[in-house]
């Protein structure tokens with residue numbers, strides 16, 4: 001595959017090559033149906049199999065059972081920012097939000113429309129270079145849920161482990177690190193993720209919801225904005241993004257064939273480790289944004305000695321087929337997104353480029 005580049009975009013992001021190849025083979029005639037998945041009715045048996053296989057695969061990878069359900073929705077993670085409080089807050093109820101970045105702030109902004117919100121912690125004063133320590137969290141005693149962002153895509157920080165909130169269900173935005181490592185899902189009432197970072201192309205939003213938590217939801221809401229509607233109809237109340245779900249299924253099959261979440265976590269450690277090593281060994285030439293204890297394995301944010309060199313770095317890396325390294329404007333500098341689908345060779349190529357660039361541009 002001579003003309004494939006190493007794609008470090010934050011999202012939509014790189015997909016595993018075997019997934020794209022399989023989709024290409026299937027494109028005109030899926031499973032001897034004589035049709036593309038793009039064309040099959042969402043009520044047809046051929047689609048129904050894909051739909052339920054995808055759900056089963058996701059549950060198996062996350063090691064969750066019948067007490068959890070998986071939904072395939074639309075509107076992105078951004079719609080979940082509103083759907084979560086719409087369903088689980090009322091004017092009498094309270095929710096705790098932990099503010100670790102721009103996405104968490106957006107989530108909280110929607111929640112205040114529906115109920116009482118307690119900001120349990122924020123690291124904004126430090127430009128979100130870390131996630132809070134458990135001792136810093138000021139939790140309410142009676143919150144309906146506590147919301148956190150597992151990986152902060154823009155700032156390059158990630159919870160290394162999740163705090164213990166007792167019986168209060170965690171609601172987590174896992175858009176940029178879902179399925180990157182094993183974790184105990186049992187403490188989570190609801191997990192949501194826009195697919196376009198670590199799961200599939202843009203257009204499907206995965207929601208994983210614990211049954212007992214789902215039962216506490218408000219009933220009086222517009223049909224499409226109620227989780228209950230989608231739970232009752234198996235995400236088939238209206239037309240789901242069927243081709244995206246098919247691609248998600250292929251990504252999940254690829255994950256299974258590559259050792260599941262345990263193996264993925266090891267590979268992600270190795271890939272991010274190579275790039276952090278270049279930062280740490282550069283005697284301050286490269287400056288990482290995230291504090292060591294909060295470093296993300298998915299999005300690596302760093303700066304160079306000045307903006308001229310940053311521009312040069314981006315121009316020269318692009319020329320070498322290392323694409324999408326420009327950082328988000330709120331952090332500046334560079335960001336390398338190394339999701340599950342980034343091959344080890346990509347991380348090696350970037351690390352080697354960083355070493356050469358530093359030597360040649362003192």
Ligand SMILES: *Cc1c(COP(=O)(O)O)cnc(C)c1O
Pocket residue numbers: 011075076077078079103149151152153173174175176194195197
């Ligand atoms: C990208 C991203 C979002 C926004 O997702 P959309 O699907 O575009 O709404 C929300 N949260 C996090 C953590 C993200 O990385």
